[in-house]
Amino acid sequence: MMGLRILLPVLLVFYLATTVFAQSSTPENVCETKNGTSCEECLQNVTCLWCITTKSCITYPVKTILPPHALCPLNDARWGLCWMNFQILIITLSVLGAVLIIGFFICLFCCCKCENFGSQRFEAKMHRQANKLKTKQEERRAEMKQRHQEIRQKYGLSGQNPYSKFS
Known part of the structure; x- marks a missing residue:
């Protein structure tokens, strides 16, 4: 189980790295060579954007995050999926x-x-237990005092303690 936890992220990073390097090694005008083809052919490459109105395959403008309206309107732009326009994709992801x-x-x-x-x-719960222990302790003290008092009475020591004035 622990090996799977480590193996899965490593494979994911490896896959992403190979995808990025494979796409970065392709020439920049790969998308433009697919102009006049179909949306499916254009979007086989992740860096491409298909514009329905002009039926052109354009390299995705990564510097401007969203494609500018002059390049292709968001309603007509397709990226990743041919059946979903870019505007719906943005709204869905948001x-x-x-x-x-x-x-x-x-x-x-x-x-x-x-x-x-x-x-x-x-x-x-801890407070209740502490109260219970405190109550038992007080009961034991009272019993001990009672026993001591009985012993004092038994031996005639029930008078005042001579040392009580020092405390």
Whole structure:
């Protein structure tokens, strides 16, 4: 099980590194050579963007995060999937990201609240046990005083303790 936990991230990093190096080694105008073809052929390369209105395959402008409207409108731009336009892709990813973040904070809040609730129960239990021990101790002290008093009476020492004035 532990080997799987280590192996999976290593394989993922290796796969991503090989993908990045394989795509960076390709010439920059690979996308432009697929102009006039189909969306599926264009999007086989991850760095390509398909524009429906111009039916052109364009290298994705990574410096501007979102493709500029002059290059291709977001409604007509396709990246990754031919059936989903870029605008819907952005909205979907934003909603999924927001749901994940909200879910994370809800779980964090619930875990902290439950942990505090559990510790409060534990503290209350410890407080009850401490009170119970204190009560038993007081009962034992009272019994000891009673026994000592009985012994004093038995031997006639029930008078005032001569040393009590020093304490």
